[in-house]
Amino acid sequence: MRERLKALREAAAQVADAAAKATPATAAPGKIEPGLAGSLRAVRRQLADEKLAQAPSFAGRVAVVAITRHAITLAGKVVAALPDARLHVPEKFLADAERCAPGAVVAYTGKTGEELGRLFGAVDGIVAIFSLGALVRLxxxxxxxxxxDPAIVVLDEEGRFAIPMLSGHLGGANALAGRLAVVLGATPVLTTASDVRETLAVDLLGREHGWALDATHEALVHASAAVVNDEPVALVQEAGSPDWWTRHANGRRGPLPANLTRFDRLEDVDPARYAAVLIVTQRALPGNYADALAGRCVIYRPQEDA
Structure with missing residues (x-):
């Protein structure tokens, strides 16, 4: 996919260069030969489509909340890019919102904080186009x-930055921010350590394949810290699809992190050598391993052939 995008960028540059050379010097600024202009538009459309296809995905109901007239214009673009999105605005902006997102507007009469409270139990994601500080308080x-909690992403009114604020991993806010960044040409502001460093996200391993997570909260926290702090971690895979890494957390590149050591069987692991152990298996842990790995073991349960 990255090679495809590179080829399309090169094609767009070549067409633009050819158009510039073929356009008379007396032509108005920005005007190019009609045939080449059509080719350039086609290549650029294809490039945009390829970028969107490569963008992180977010499945679920999304509420886009805009509380100023300027934000509503940007909100319309967000709603258009997300199939299950609705635009929520104060009632006084209903007419403006209908022009930007016809048929997808919800007007509320109370306070924005009350509307956000209602949305918490009703949607999978919230895109707020207003101050991050105000949103924190609300x-x-x-x-x-x-x-x-739902995934929450904050956008500035100009659409320059997409900030995943809440439920970055489990809720999918990081993925939602990544998709909006592609759609709007924004910069995604990620602060989750595993995503910034493109290492393993312990709480997302196998999620794309439907693997069930079997671990205590304490074990998840411990194992996650071990991974991002470059401590030795054993990764045992006895079941499930072997190609999970390239799909992990919307796709990872290159080899596994150097602090992860792979094993095919749990019995080959010396628990004393590893800060945490991640196990992909369909069997119950032997009693001696369950005791030795208490508090630092995360188990993933794949479905058959997943």
Missing amino acids: IAPHLKSKET
């Missing part, structure tokens, strides 16, 4: 846990 009373 959602504070509604926060419960990363297992249940």
Whole structure:
């Protein structure tokens, strides 16, 4: 896919260069020969489509919340790019919103904080186009846990930055921010250590394949810290698809992180040598391993042939 994008960029540059050479010097600025202009538009459209196809995906209902007239214009672009999105605005902006996102507008009459509280239990993701600080204060009373809170992404009114604020991994805010960055030409501002460094995200391993996570919260925290701090971690895979790495957390490049050592069987692992052990298996842990790995073991349960 990256090679395809590179080829399309080169094609666009070649067409643009040919157009510039074929256009008379007396032509108006920006005007190029009609036939070449059509070719350039076609290549650019194809490049945009390829970029969107490569962008992280986010499946679920999304509420786009805009509270100023300028933000509503940007919100319309966001709604158009997300199939299950609705634009939520104060009632006084209903007419403006309908022009930008016809048929996809929800107008509310109460306070924005109250609307956000209602959305917490009703949608999978929230895109807020207003101040990050204001949003922090508005959602504070509604926060419960990363297992249940929706993904929240903050955009500035100009669409320059996409900031995943809440539920970056489990809720998918990092993926949602990445997709919006592609759509809007924005910069995704990621702060999750595993995504910034493109290392293993312990809480997402096998998610694309439907693997079930079997671990305590304490073990997840311990194993995640071990991975991002470059401590030795054993990765045992006895079941499941072997190609999970290239699809992991919307795709990883290159080899596995150097601090991860792969094994085909749990019995080949010396627990004393590793800060944490990640196990992809369909069997129950032998009693001696369960005791030796207590608090630092994360198990992933693949479905058959997954």
